[in-house]
Amino acid sequence: xxxxxxxxxxxxxxxxxxxxxxxxxxxxxxxxxxxxxxxxxxxxxxxxxxxxxxxxxxxxxxxxxxxxxxxxxxxxxxxxxxxxxxxxxxxxxxxxxxxxxxxxxxxxxxxxxxxxxxxxxxxxxxxxxxxxxxxxxxxxxxxxxxxx
Amino acid sequence: xxxxxxxxxxxxxxxxxxxxxxxxxxxxxxxxxxxxxxxxxxxxxxxxxxxxxxxxxxxxxxxxxxxxxxxxxxxxxxxxxxxxxxxxxxxxxxxxxxxxxxxxxxxxxxxxxxxxxxxxxxxxxxxxxxxxxxxxxxxxxxxxxxxx
DNA sequence: TTATGTGCAAACTCTTTGCATTACC
DNA sequence: GGTAATGCAAAGAGTTTGCACATAA
Numbered sequence: 424x425x426x427x428x429x430x431x432x433x434x435x436x437x438x439x440x441x442x443x444x445x446x447x448x449x450x451x452x453x454x455x456x457x458x459x460x461x462x463x464x465x466x467x468x469x470x471x472x473x474x475x476x477x478x479x480x481x482x483x484x485x486x487x488x489x490x491x492x493x494x495x496x497x498x499x500x501x502x503x504x505x506x507x508x509x510x511x512x513x514x515x516x517x518x519x520x521x522x523x524x525x526x527x528x529x530x531x532x533x534x535x536x537x538x539x540x541x542x543x544x545x546x547x548x549x550x551x552x553x554x555x556x557x558x559x560x561x562x563x564x565x566x567x568x569x570x571x
Numbered sequence: 572x573x574x575x576x577x578x579x580x581x582x583x584x585x586x587x588x589x590x591x592x593x594x595x596x597x598x599x600x601x602x603x604x605x606x607x608x609x610x611x612x613x614x615x616x617x618x619x620x621x622x623x624x625x626x627x628x629x630x631x632x633x634x635x636x637x638x639x640x641x642x643x644x645x646x647x648x649x650x651x652x653x654x655x656x657x658x659x660x661x662x663x664x665x666x667x668x669x670x671x672x673x674x675x676x677x678x679x680x681x682x683x684x685x686x687x688x689x690x691x692x693x694x695x696x697x698x699x700x701x702x703x704x705x706x707x708x709x710x711x712x713x714x715x716x717x718x719x
Numbered sequence: 720t721t722a723t724g725t726g727c728a729a730a731c732t733c734t735t736t737g738c739a740t741t742a743c744c
Numbered sequence: 745g746g747t748a749a750t751g752c753a754a755a756g757a758g759t760t761t762g763c764a765c766a767t768a769a
Binding site: 443444445446447449450479480481482483484487488 | 747748749750751752753
Binding site: 591592593594595597598627628629630631632635636 | 728
């Protein structure tokens with residue numbers, strides 16, 4: 424089952440309150456854009472989306488809000504080679520990514536065995552694993568066909 | 572057994588020749604810096620190292636050479652979250668990385684099972700895997716002790 | 720000789736920061 | 745009313761590009 428936007432909004436309110444900070448509609452709007460997107464968005468893309476709701480928002484606010492939201496764990500970022508950072512809403516489920524080198528499509532996946540194996544590898548090196556990022560690059564189904 | 576620098580140098584000469592390009596000492600010097608380093612270096616760090624050998628080299632040359640060397644497969648880059656791209660000599664063996672969030676140490680590792688598992692996952696999604704990058708973030712042995 | 724590679728500086732892109740103003744508590 | 749957050753513009757950091765000159769083939 425998928426969470427409603429209000430649940431994320433409430434979580435944001437909680438965080439803001441617990442830190443003695445002030446609530447702002449801008450942060451909420453940015454969160455909403457990420458909620459409504461099923462893709463990973465760059466700061467610039469997020470900025471353009473939010474402007475549709477709130478034309479007077481500034482790019483700096485987007486950057487500041489994204490750092491804030493990421494620090495608070497509401498949002499995750501993934502960084503592709505040269506293309507820079509992209510953001511997605513943290514929907515509570517960890518996953519990794521396959522990235523098509525031809526069309527840029529991103530396939531998210533989660534594999535239990537993969538998670539366990541990483542823990543095992545970390546342990547072998549006496550490394551305390553906190554998080555990880557796995558990006559698999561190649562060709563998606565459509566682009567494989569296209570190639571032939 | 573570990574390859575001598577001349578082997579990398581010869582490979583560079585081969586590539587340059589086969590493409591009808593011209594050999595330059597700058598590219599060789601940059602390759603040498605990477606050969607002598609056991610760490611991942613940023614373009615800036617590489618620039619500073621090369622300047623010790625060749626004080627008149629320009630930063631732009633370093634960037635151009637790194638792109639070239641990476642395209643030709645002599646060098647690999649890995650991109651950490653915000654810290655940008657770092658480069659290492661491609662010593663022929665694929666590996667992944669564990670990055671200590673406390674001291675920044677990078678542990679390289681290779682795990683056969685992990686490679687196989689990724690192939691399996693890719694196949695399940697009809698994805699043609701070409702390459703991948705796995706970064707595991709956490710605490711290295713020393714920093715785990717320090718924490719207690 | 721001729722085209723590639725280089726060094727320098729300027730241009731560009733992406734991100735952060737300072738500051739006056741706005742808006743939440 | 746006091747302080748955090750915003751919007752704007754300017755500053756920074758990192759990287760790329762244009763151009764004249766140097767250099768390998």
